[in-house]
Amino acid sequence: MEIVRSDANGVCTITLNRPSVYNSFNQTMAFQLQATLDACSKDDSVRVIVITGEGKAFSAGQDLGEATDNEGPTLTSIVRDHYNPIILKIREIEKPVIAAVNGVAAGAGANIALACDITFAKKSASFIQAFSKIGLIPDSGGTFFLPRLIGMQKALALMMTGDKVSAEEAEKLNMIYKVIDDEDFSAEITRFSEQLAMMPTRGLGLTKKAVNLGLFNSLEDQLELEEKLQTQAGETDDFAEGVNAFLQKRSPQFKGK
Numbered sequence: 001m002e003i004v005r006s007d008a009n010g011v012c013t014i015t016l017n018r019p020s021v022y023n024s025f026n027q028t029m030a031f032q033l034q035a036t037l038d039a040c041s042k043d044d045s046v047r048v049i050v051i052t053g054e055g056k057a058f059s060a061g062q063d064l065g066e067a068t069d070n071e072g073p074t075l076t077s078i079v080r081d082h083y084n085p086i087i088l089k090i091r092e093i094e095k096p097v098i099a100a101v102n103g104v105a106a107g108a109g110a111n112i113a114l115a116c117d118i119t120f121a122k123k124s125a126s127f128i129q130a131f132s133k134i135g136l137i138p139d140s141g142g143t144f145f146l147p148r149l150i151g152m153q154k155a156l157a158l159m160m161t162g163d164k165v166s167a168e169e170a171e172k173l174n175m176i177y178k179v180i181d182d183e184d185f186s187a188e189i190t191r192f193s194e195q196l197a198m199m200p201t202r203g204l205g206l207t208k209k210a211v212n213l214g215l216f217n218s219l220e221d222q223l224e225l226e227e228k229l230q231t232q233a234g235e236t237d238d239f240a241e242g243v244n245a246f247l248q249k250r251s252p253q254f255k256g257k
């Protein structure tokens with residue numbers, strides 16, 4: 001299996017599993033990731049999703065052997081049918097999606113990581129917009145997310161040069177949320193994801209929806225959206241539990257409903 005799924009304590013960990021080729025994407029892995037994201041979206045027991053890689057890499061991006069195979073999918077199909085659906089699913093799932101970047105993230109691998117809600121990286125990890133080195137443009141949402149994360153000029157410089165960015169530099173650039181020492185990485189990802197899994201999942205999902213739409217809305221439209229989504233959040237069981245717990249001076253027991 002090119003994708004390995006494991007579930008524990010409300011957290012689904014999706015592992016990219018082609019370590020011999022640095023978890024580079026072929027059609028099978030792309031479609032398996034899409035299917036696993038769909039399954040997680042529909043599974044009420046899953047309250048947080050973590051995407052990581054097996055072995056030394058998060059993902060080296062596209063398997064160029066497949067991309068240059070005359071019998072394989074075209075570049076158009078790879079972008080349209082493999083990567084675009086992955087990015088849209090990550091953004092549209094109303095649950096937190098965490099990238100746990102355990103090694104190099106290059107090309108589409110880097111941009112999948114940056115499309116996630118919260119991105120952690122091992123100190124030894126790195127990010128590379130590798131597309132220019134083979135005459136291509138960044139895909140997988142790279143031209144959308146990276147300028148919004150770090151600014152247009154820095155994004156364009158990294159895209160045009162294909163320079164490697166260390167995990168520590170990525171954190172300083174606000175490209176990612178946090179760098180973690182290699183030896184603490186697994187434990188910290190588990191702690192953080194399980195913490196989110198105990199929180200009001202519907203409220204977190206509506207927060208994500210508001211931020212997504214806020215990238216396009218006017219202030220007036222965003223205020224109206226906040227009113228609408230706040231009303232929906234106020235109708236959840238978790239809101240009632242949160243208020244009751246506050247009044248009773250106890251810790252809330254959220255169920256994600």
